[in-house]
Amino acid sequence: MIRTSVVTRAVLVFAVGAVASSDGATPPDPTAAERGRRVFNRYCISCHGVDGDGRGPTADWIDPRPRILTSGTFKFRSTPSGALPTDADLYRTITNGLHHTFMPRWAPTTEMERRDVIQFVKTLSPRFKEDPQLEPIAIPPPPPFTPELVQKGQGVWKRLQCAACHGDTGKGDGPSAPTLRDDWGFPITPRDFTRGPLKVGDTPEDLFRTFLTGLNGSPMPSYADTVSNDDAWALVSYVRSLRKE
Amino acid sequence: MKRPLQAVIALLVIVAASRAEAFPAFARKYGMSCSACHVGWPVFNQQGQNFRDNGYQFGLSKDDPVALSQDYLPVSLRTTVFYQFTRMTNQPSDQGPIVTQVGGVPLPPGVDVLTGGVLAKDVSFLLVLTGFGPDGTSVVESAWARLDNLGGTGWLNVKVGKFELDLPASAHRNVTFTTGYAVYGAHPEGSVVAFDMGENQVGVEIDGHSARSTTRYALAITSANGGEGLSKGGWSTPMLYGHVEHVIEIPSRVLPWVQLGAFGGVGWWPTSFNTITPAGGTPTNIAGTGTNLKAFYRAGPQLNFMLGYPATPLLIRAAYVHGWEDAGLASGTDATGFDLSTASNSFDGGFGELDWIPFSESSYNATPWMFFGRYDVVRFKHGAGDVDGGTIGVRRYLAIGPRASAAIHVEGHIDRTKGVGAAGPDGVPLVVQAQSVLAGFDLDF
Numbered sequence: 008m009i010r011t012s013v014v015t016r017a018v019l020v021f022a023v024g025a026v027a028s029s030d031g032a033t034p035p036d037p038t039a040a041e042r043g044r045r046v047f048n049r050y051c052i053s054c055h056g057v058d059g060d061g062r063g064p065t066a067d068w069i070d071p072r073p074r075i076l077t078s079g080t081f082k083f084r085s086t087p088s089g090a091l092p093t094d095a096d097l098y099r100t101i102t103n104g105l106h107h108t109f110m111p112r113w114a115p116t117t118e119m120e121r122r123d124v125i126q127f128v129k130t131l132s133p134r135f136k137e138d139p140q141l142e143p144i145a146i147p148p149p150p151p152f153t154p155e156l157v158q159k160g161q162g163v164w165k166r167l168q169c170a171a172c173h174g175d176t177g178k179g180d181g182p183s184a185p186t187l188r189d190d191w192g193f194p195i196t197p198r199d200f201t202r203g204p205l206k207v208g209d210t211p212e213d214l215f216r217t218f219l220t221g222l223n224g225s226p227m228p229s230y231a232d233t234v235s236n237d238d239a240w241a242l243v244s245y246v247r248s249l250r251k252e
Numbered sequence: 253m254k255r256p257l258q259a260v261i262a263l264l265v266i267v268a269a270s271r272a273e274a275f276p277a278f279a280r281k282y283g284m285s286c287s288a289c290h291v292g293w294p295v296f297n298q299q300g301q302n303f304r305d306n307g308y309q310f311g312l313s314k315d316d317p318v319a320l321s322q323d324y325l326p327v328s329l330r331t332t333v334f335y336q337f338t339r340m341t342n343q344p345s346d347q348g349p350i351v352t353q354v355g356g357v358p359l360p361p362g363v364d365v366l367t368g369g370v371l372a373k374d375v376s377f378l379l380v381l382t383g384f385g386p387d388g389t390s391v392v393e394s395a396w397a398r399l400d401n402l403g404g405t406g407w408l409n410v411k412v413g414k415f416e417l418d419l420p421a422s423a424h425r426n427v428t429f430t431t432g433y434a435v436y437g438a439h440p441e442g443s444v445v446a447f448d449m450g451e452n453q454v455g456v457e458i459d460g461h462s463a464r465s466t467t468r469y470a471l472a473i474t475s476a477n478g479g480e481g482l483s484k485g486g487w488s489t490p491m492l493y494g495h496v497e498h499v500i501e502i503p504s505r506v507l508p509w510v511q512l513g514a515f516g517g518v519g520w521w522p523t524s525f526n527t528i529t530p531a532g533g534t535p536t537n538i539a540g541t542g543t544n545l546k547a548f549y550r551a552g553p554q555l556n557f558m559l560g561y562p563a564t565p566l567l568i569r570a571a572y573v574h575g576w577e578d579a580g581l582a583s584g585t586d587a588t589g590f591d592l593s594t595a596s597n598s599f600d601g602g603f604g605e606l607d608w609i610p611f612s613e614s615s616y617n618a619t620p621w622m623f624f625g626r627y628d629v630v631r632f633k634h635g636a637g638d639v640d641g642g643t644i645g646v647r648r649y650l651a652i653g654p655r656a657s658a659a660i661h662v663e664g665h666i667d668r669t670k671g672v673g674a675a676g677p678d679g680v681p682l683v684v685q686a687q688s689v690l691a692g693f694d695l696d697f
Contacts, residue, residue, distance in 0.1 A: 063283075111312060111679065117298075120563055
């Protein structure tokens, strides 16, 4: 089941069209994509599959499963919920890897390879030719993290019912946790905020961005329309206070 | 003690030696293809180098064995089943200089057993047993533990045990089977020094690297191999070795990657011993009594670079080595009657190697071909042993995926070594030409 349906996308495109880049879509550069195919073959297909369908030979035994690149659905973005990632988003994921997953950091490969494989990845989904490229959300400077801000964030946590999935203590053991599935029907585990960094990074900005963009393809929604920037920073502050190790 | 001249040949014509340390267990652990970390198995690319430099860690919470399924075993096995034919000219015999020709399939083939990885965060290890060949013996090729990222930085790591020196081109991830890098094991004629840069050494290494391993260094203090326990004192046959290298990346599809480096080691070898003479026998040196240490060194620059696109590159590696050994470290006379013990001796040598991965395929065997070639050269100031050798070959990977690796390997080698053969009509040792052809399967699980 693909939750981000065509209808949803159409609504989204209409709704956020006003903030779309004036350049519109950023389709893949075919020359770079052809080079990037060689990079993808060498480094990526064992998990993501020869066609980017997420069905590489190791896909069945790694958790979480590799991204299905043909769907054009990407969790880690700076763009609004449902939108495509920017090249910079893909670059960040490829370069830094994703914590708690089998996606390693590919920073040791050359810059040219990483930029070229981004173009190839964009050929795997028609969305990169069809959908507009939206601008990244704005991330204001973080306020000083104070006990008062943490307390305020706890209120936001309760109001947004984060504990339903992430649990009262943030361990990812909320009552809904066992029932969660991603868009492809695979079980998915809420983040345990008491241990280690987020998959995408460990900075306050990474948390802020995730709250406001959501994680496409997963049950984690965007709260862009629900919380103010101040409340989002307060929530960031509270979530970071949950860290035990 | 004069080393048999044929020993120099043995440095060159070896079979499947120093071929361990390709580790599919890591591919199984992380679900990644061998091609992710190897330009062409077993030669590292920068991703593989960085993984090794980080203590076999990616640092994304999937390294710690506690987090792994108990089904995972960090053990790999490698063997090479092959046919080899070797022809050597000017071998001594009662009938004068002769040609020997030997061919066959050694059974059982030798096996490398490897285990390694992470014991805990920032504590890594490697244990390699190799051998188990026709003679049934095995040796501990590598056995080390390493404290990684001391002080939270990749610039400080400490390794203790038996390990490979940080070389310009690893002798243990060498793609050729018929020969190793000739210059690593080069010694002047008559030398008592057994040190071989390509052999693993016992000692301590401090090393470090930048985040992407584009800049690396290693400093080691070891007992030069072959001399462990020989000399009297707190550290037998001491050796200091260092290596530094730096990568320059260029946004070019012609010359995208250039690595410059320099390396060098200085060691000391005992020349005077207490002896024991069995009844009717000859005096034998007593280990642990060696004194009157004499110095030797190896040093040189390296230049490695890629031509073409880095995911399907032509990797070119070259190193020059200048070696020097002090007077007194050799004995005997050369073919001209020169007393080799009276003067220091030196050599110059090196290698140039090409490893070419012509293309990649959209399959789980993504980089199916590797073509390789290498030229080795060594020139001595005094005495015999000058070497010119060439090796070419091809590997057709049958599997280079996330579980195991297998390759059909075909290789040809020819070398000429001056002054180490049977005596000619004028009494001067002749040039030995060795030719070898090898074809077989390289299997790694």
